[in-house]
Amino acid sequence: MDILNAIVALANFVLIPAAAYGAQLALGALGVTLIYGILRFSNFAHGDTMAFGTAMVILVTWALQGAGIGIAPLPTALLALPFGIGLTAALVLGTDRAVYRFYRRQKAAPVILVIVSMGVMFVMNGLTRFIIGVEDIAFDDGARFIVNARAFRDATGLDEGLALRSTQVITLVTALVVVVWLFWFLNRTRTGKSMRAFSDNEDLALLSGINPERVVMYAWLIASALATIAGTLYGLDKSFKAFNYFQLLLPIFAAAIVGGLGNPVGAIAGGFLIAFSEVGVTYAWKKVAGYVLPFWEPDGLLQLLSTEYKFAVSFVILIAVLLFRPTGLFKGKSV
Amino acid sequence: MSAPYLSAEGMTGGYGAADILHDCTLTVDRGQIAVIVGPNGAGKSTAMKAVFGMLRLRAGRVTLDGEDITALSPQARVAKGMGFVPQVANVFPTMSVEENLEMGAFLRRDDIRATMEQVYALFPILRDKRRQNAGELSGGQRQQVAVGRALMTQPKLLMLDEPTAGVSPIVMDELFDRIIEVARSGISILMVEQNARQALEIADRGYVLVQGANRFADTGAALLADPEVRRTFLGG
Numbered sequence: 001m002d003i004l005n006a007i008v009a010l011a012n013f014v015l016i017p018a019a020a021y022g023a024q025l026a027l028g029a030l031g032v033t034l035i036y037g038i039l040r041f042s043n044f045a046h047g048d049t050m051a052f053g054t055a056m057v058i059l060v061t062w063a064l065q066g067a068g069i070g071i072a073p074l075p076t077a078l079l080a081l082p083f084g085i086g087l088t089a090a091l092v093l094g095t096d097r098a099v100y101r102f103y104r105r106q107k108a109a110p111v112i113l114v115i116v117s118m119g120v121m122f123v124m125n126g127l128t129r130f131i132i133g134v135e136d137i138a139f140d141d142g143a144r145f146i147v148n149a150r151a152f153r154d155a156t157g158l159d160e161g162l163a164l165r166s167t168q169v170i171t172l173v174t175a176l177v178v179v180v181w182l183f184w185f186l187n188r189t190r191t192g193k194s195m196r197a198f199s200d201n202e203d204l205a206l207l208s209g210i211n212p213e214r215v216v217m218y219a220w221l222i223a224s225a226l227a228t229i230a231g232t233l234y235g236l237d238k239s240f241k242a243f244n245y246f247q248l249l250l251p252i253f254a255a256a257i258v259g260g261l262g263n264p265v266g267a268i269a270g271g272f273l274i275a276f277s278e279v280g281v282t283y284a285w286k287k288v289a290g291y292v293l294p295f296w297e298p299d300g301l302l303q304l305l306s307t308e309y310k311f312a313v314s315f316v317i318l319i320a321v322l323l324f325r326p327t328g329l330f331k332g333k334s335v
Numbered sequence: 336m337s338a339p340y341l342s343a344e345g346m347t348g349g350y351g352a353a354d355i356l357h358d359c360t361l362t363v364d365r366g367q368i369a370v371i372v373g374p375n376g377a378g379k380s381t382a383m384k385a386v387f388g389m390l391r392l393r394a395g396r397v398t399l400d401g402e403d404i405t406a407l408s409p410q411a412r413v414a415k416g417m418g419f420v421p422q423v424a425n426v427f428p429t430m431s432v433e434e435n436l437e438m439g440a441f442l443r444r445d446d447i448r449a450t451m452e453q454v455y456a457l458f459p460i461l462r463d464k465r466r467q468n469a470g471e472l473s474g475g476q477r478q479q480v481a482v483g484r485a486l487m488t489q490p491k492l493l494m495l496d497e498p499t500a501g502v503s504p505i506v507m508d509e510l511f512d513r514i515i516e517v518a519r520s521g522i523s524i525l526m527v528e529q530n531a532r533q534a535l536e537i538a539d540r541g542y543v544l545v546q547g548a549n550r551f552a553d554t555g556a557a558l559l560a561d562p563e564v565r566r567t568f569l570g571g
């Protein structure tokens with residue numbers, strides 16, 4: 001019985017939240033890694049692209065709600081997602097036209113493009129706050145729980161409750177669909193293969209007649225979609241606040257780099273690795289320990305790090321990987 | 336005599352301020368093999384890039400089948416029927432052999448399977464390795480992928496920069512045989528080679544390039560017979 005309680009507590013407080021968070025980070029890291037693979041720079045504006053995309057989804061969600069259109073029990077935001085992606089893609093492609101293309105023509109060094117992307121980040125950041133404000137916005141309508149803690153306790157007779165929120169399941173299902181689609185696209189379609197070829201060997205791609213501007217356009221389109229989806233899922237799961245997305249940049253970059261920049265499989269693995277480490281290190285293990293080792297009465301909460309320091313986890317993992325395996329766990333391009 | 340299929344005349348230019356090529360001229364007749372030899376750093380690879388439009392020329396012009404292509408981008412030249420195998424980084428390392436070949440045929444909208452079969456017939460080892468990543472092949476196998484990739488566009492002119500670099504003597508003979516086979520099928524070939532003697536033996540036309548300029552230009556046989564060429568470039 002105690003073992004079961006321990007497992008339920010673990011699932012409730014660590015496994016399920018970390019899996020959902022990991023899926024959100026993985027989608028974010030996929031966008032970063034894709035842009036790195038094609039345009040060869042770390043896009044610091046990705047976090048704010050997520051924020052802008054989510055803001056667009058929220059605006060469309062409000063409009064749909066106002067018009068009485070919904071897809072209950074699913075959140076209206078899912079219906080708004082394609083519109084949000086379209087608006088975000090328009091902004092991102094416009095930015096590429098107005099800003100990045102200029103530096104591409106100059107064959108600017110990657111470090112210059114990184115700085116340029118920081119400029120874009122500040123502008124996007126300001127734009128998002130200007131449009132939607134700085135407050136916390138909860139835009140999750142739909143059913144809250146698939147399994148509710150009290151119902152679970154009553155049904156199983158266990159002391160521990162297990163809550164499974166619908167946003168967590170939606171996150172995992174959406175992420176799975178997106179990842180399967182992305183890999184199908186990259187490995188099976190002509191355009192996807194041309195993107196991999198361009199990422200592998202740009203000069204040879206040109207010699208094969210692959211049009212670089214088209215590859216770049218597709219990369220931005222997919223990155224916009226990934227950013228909007230990741231941002232919306234994160235916002236549904238937690239809540240929307242422009243500043244949080246800026247902070248997400250660190251774990252997302254850590255995930256992309258740990259997995260190996262430019263490597264999509266690595267980005268996914270990195271996302272889950274960072275999420276599980278972050279949640280695992282900041283979780284107070286006292287309760288689980290109490291079930292498994294009833295004779296042991298620890299003094300503290302058995303929490304390695306308080307939650308305010310959760311970003312330190314990404315940082316430590318990032319530094320360890322850069323020190324011992326600079327190309328990441330899955331052989332990306334070296335940074 | 337009809338005009339050459341490819342004619343690059345008076346090419347002058349380089350990567351930056353200093354010129355690497357000085358009034359360099361190369362021509363290839365239809366269905367023939369032209370070979371460029373010369374010491375390291377002579378500008379052979381640079382000349383190839385210039386012919387393919389990967390270098391800004393200060394002077395000179397390139398014509399293909401009578402049409403002036405000097406202003407065209409490399410991609411546009413691919414569409415015109417030129418294929419190029421660079422000296423280094425000439426495969427997509429994390430893509431399978433088959434995907435490398437598919438990328439070679441990127442601009443084609445017709446059925447490419449017949450051409451792929453031809454490439455596999457030419458280089459049978461590639462058929463066995465078709466699911467393997469090109470980056471995991473041996474140097475000689477990789478060169479075959481590189482040549483195969485360029486053949487997939489069905490080029491009328493194939494440009495090869497040291498296709499036999501780093502391959503064993505047996506594979507080298509094999510590769511030369513294959514190149515002759517390709518030329519017999521009507522494809523014109525412009526090739527840079529380090530194995531000067533062997534390359535000139537199969538060359539209809541040969542060029543000795545020194546410091547970015549034509550030092551000697553003649554038929555392959557005449558260059559092989561020329562005592563000065565033998566003494567200075569072929570080691571006696």
Ligand SMILES: Nc1ncnc2c1ncn2[C@@H]1O[C@H](COP(=O)(O)OP(=O)(O)OP(=O)(O)O)[C@@H](O)[C@H]1O
Pocket residue numbers: 350351355373374375376377378379380381382422
């Ligand atoms: N990308 C480049 N940027 C600047 N200079 C270059 C570049 N590539 C080659 N060079 C210079 O141009 C000159 C000619 O080089 P090139 O590669 O054409 O020689 P090569 O005849 O092909 O030599 P090898 O037989 O060693 O391949 C060299 O002095 C080299 O330093």
Ligand SMILES: [Mg+2]
Pocket residue numbers: 379380381422496
């Ligand atoms: Mg060379």
